[in-house]
Amino acid sequence: MTDLTDLADLPGEWTATAEALLPSSTPAAQPAWTAEAVVAVVDGAPVGVLALHRSRTGVVGDVLDPAAVAPGLFGGVGVADVLYLGGVADLVAGTATAAHLSPADRAAVRRALVAAGVEQARLRGARPVALYVRDAEVDDFTAAGLGRERVAGTSTLAVAGTDEEFLAGLSANARRTVRKDRARAAEVGLRVRTEPAAALLADPAACAQAVELVMAVKRAHGVVDHPRLVRSRLAAWAARPAGERVAHLVDAGGPPLAVTFACAVERRVEVYETGMAGEGPVHEAYLESLVHAPLRQALAGGLVEVDLGLEAETPKTRRGAVVAPVWAVG
Structure with a gap:
């Protein structure tokens, strides 16, 4: 475990499904949140990062309220009982992994990170929740035995x-x-x-x-x-x-x-x-x-592509964009 303020100093090149998940872009702890990170290390070198957040106040907007975002998965779950896996910024949750990893190694690192995040939730008596996980990562998030619910779509234009x-x-x-x-x-x-x-x-x-x-x-x-x-x-x-x-x-x-x-x-x-x-x-x-x-x-x-973000799918798909699911996991 490490503090989020230390992530900007992690060495190496990183890749992620969204810019907000990169170690250098991960917001430092804010007054409303307790924020830490799980860092995966191989042979002494960091190869993966998963942010962990917990609300200090139990009050968040609807876009981060699990019961509002994915009622089928989190109906009745209170924010105060949640440990958020993978970030709470920019409507995306996920991991960052070392750029040199192969696809198979990247998946293994992701799964290890999520498993560690789930264990941290268990130790704290909290529910593990990840909101707005991109389709490219969702199988690795659910490998730890978590469920999923589609909550949005993201539109991508191939170039x-x-x-x-x-x-x-x-x-x-x-x-x-x-x-x-x-x-x-x-x-x-x-x-x-x-x-x-x-x-x-x-x-x-x-x-x-x-x-x-x-x-x-x-x-x-x-x-x-x-x-x-x-x-x-x-x-x-x-x-x-x-x-x-x-x-x-x-x-x-x-x-x-x-x-x-x-x-x-x-x-x-x-x-x-x-x-x-x-x-x-x-x-x-x-x-x-x-x-x-x-x-x-x-x-x-x-x-090679333009990520046009969530919502407003019709004007985007009419111009050639393809919509991929975005998930809540927990």
Whole structure:
């Protein structure tokens, strides 16, 4: 066992199903959480990491309440009785493993980490829970005898070589939709400006505009957030060391209509947060920032996929994305 603040100092190269799971990106302990980690070691070298969290207050949002997220698996389970395996940030849980491991060794390390996490839960009289485990890891999480329930889907857009090769790999319907998006974006005069996320957030006026766009999306989904909290969350994300972090801003000659924060890490682009205005060619700007700007980012960087995140599956699959299950495990 180790404290989360020690993870940034772990040597070696790491890989994970999401950037938030990398040791350098794992948030340090926060006042609301008791946070530790299980580290797997082979021949004196760390080869795997699993974060463990327990709520100090017993109060979390609905997105981290096991009974709300997966009632079929956790109905009646209180937050105070839970040990979270694999993290509580960015709607993803999982492990980080050493990049040099073979697929078989990676699976063995994952299973050993989860088994150790389950044992820690037993010793503490807690229920082991992992929320938002990606499909690529779920078999290793359930190998310890845990159950699973599908709670969401994550949409991934495969990127192949050039733009022409990407288009050729789409179905006829998806290709037609992408071309129509591009034509419509040009027709309404959309412009995309991409800049480092940290630089954008350091500019008070630009930061305020981006924060308002993000908050508008939250309000549309019934989530009330404070500008300072949004700004703090975005700044913390932008300061993580892994990958190249950018903001894609879309406008039509005036104030920004949409923004997407995205990170190029390993061989993919991960969409982190999207914001959208309430007036103007909003639908076109939303698609441009959420799908087409990260796609161009991936094509320019020679990357192989764009992780478009959870929810809003229809506009993503209509443009060629494939949806994989996301699981609650416990």
